[in-house]
Amino acid sequence: MLLETVKRFLEPHGGRDGWFATGVDGVHIIQLSDNLPSNGSVYKPSLCITLQGAKQVAVGDKTFDYGEMAFLLVAVDIPAFGRLVHASKARPYIGLTIELDVAILREVVEQMQEAPLPADDRGIGVFTSPLQGELADTVLRLVKTLDQPGAVPVLRPAIMRELSYWLLTGPHGSEICKLVLPHTHLHRVADAIFFLRENFTRTVRMEELAAAARMGLSSFHQHFKMLTAMTPLQFQKQLRLLEARRLMAADEVPVSTAAFEVGYESVSQFSREYSRLFGISPKRDSQGLRSLVAGFGQASHTPTSPQGLLAEAV
Numbered sequence: 001m002l003l004e005t006v007k008r009f010l011e012p013h014g015g016r017d018g019w020f021a022t023g024v025d026g027v028h029i030i031q032l033s034d035n036l037p038s039n040g041s042v043y044k045p046s047l048c049i050t051l052q053g054a055k056q057v058a059v060g061d062k063t064f065d066y067g068e069m070a071f072l073l074v075a076v077d078i079p080a081f082g083r084l085v086h087a088s089k090a091r092p093y094i095g096l097t098i099e100l101d102v103a104i105l106r107e108v109v110e111q112m113q114e115a116p117l118p119a120d121d122r123g124i125g126v127f128t129s130p131l132q133g134e135l136a137d138t139v140l141r142l143v144k145t146l147d148q149p150g151a152v153p154v155l156r157p158a159i160m161r162e163l164s165y166w167l168l169t170g171p172h173g174s175e176i177c178k179l180v181l182p183h184t185h186l187h188r189v190a191d192a193i194f195f196l197r198e199n200f201t202r203t204v205r206m207e208e209l210a211a212a213a214r215m216g217l218s219s220f221h222q223h224f225k226m227l228t229a230m231t232p233l234q235f236q237k238q239l240r241l242l243e244a245r246r247l248m249a250a251d252e253v254p255v256s257t258a259a260f261e262v263g264y265e266s267v268s269q270f271s272r273e274y275s276r277l278f279g280i281s282p283k284r285d286s287q288g289l290r291s292l293v294a295g296f297g298q299a300s301h302t303p304t305s306p307q308g309l310l311a312e313a314v
Helices: 001-013 102-111 133-147 150-170 173-180 183-197 206-212 217-228 232-250 255-261 269-280 282-300 308-312
Strands: 018-023 027-032 039-043 046-051 055-057 062-064 070-074 078-086 095-097 126-130
Touching: 001 018, 001 027, 001 095, 001 133, 001 183, 018 070, 027 133, 039 095, 046 055, 055 095, 062 126, 078 232, 095 133, 102 126, 102 150, 102 173, 133 150, 133 183, 173 183, 183 206, 183 217, 183 232, 206 217, 217 232, 232 255, 232 269, 255 269, 255 282, 269 282
Parallel strands: none
Antiparallel strands: 018 027, 027 095, 039 078, 046 070, 046 095, 055 062, 055 078, 070 126
16 A cells, blocks of 8 residues: 555656655655665665665665565664665666654653663664554555645644654664663764764864763763764764765766865875775766766656765665
8 A cells, every 4th residue: 555655656757767855844755677786875864665676775884684565764874875686677666765853753752651761772773674553554644645735734743743653662662762862872872973974074083072972982982883883983984985975976076176075185095995985986986976867867857956866866
């Protein structure tokens, strides 16, 4: 039922591939008929659902696979690299992304008579799970509002509250509540990540990040790596390289300019680290991505931005 509802939304686009913004804030649909190369982006806290096909997402040294009627939940802003593993013209990949509203999650936790207790912080802030039961029903009702724009501002807040409730009372509620409770390590690491995202183009000392997280230096480093599967330095490097990739592909910025804009002092070092992460030189990669963006723009005729395509292409 959920897949059929999303397909009806896609019908006016004539079966074209693309990344489709919807009338519901924070809800996006993607359809792709090719297993494109791995693409990276900074994932926001969100529910990433596969409706048809299958996808693989790598975060640091961890890999997550999820197929039809399953989701990847991201509890903290984090660089990740996704690729499709099942997509064809006869049966394209169809996915749905719902950004989590942290403020609503917090309100729901505060109103619950028995809020879930946060789990220990030894696991990464990303996990996969089947989409079923009340949670699937709520997602379906959210998607049905796409056909009724006038209903969105009235119904979306209530549906997002219900979505938050079922996530918090589901099998992973103890993980999700760590996102909103103020004294959990995930919440504190999230504060450090926010600081790092605001300052990633400059040299950031570990002491600054630990202070932003209100944690001791050793404890911060340990919990940051547990929750993100990478060190703060690796995290910052990926932020820089992903932003440089966006600048070169979407804004057509030259390689040297992109390198300096994201904080590199040496273009040769930038090129080495870029090639190591993406498996291709910055110049060749940006040329290929520009062709990809141009192809989507010609094919889909949707009001999507190059940045959106680069973030959601896989």
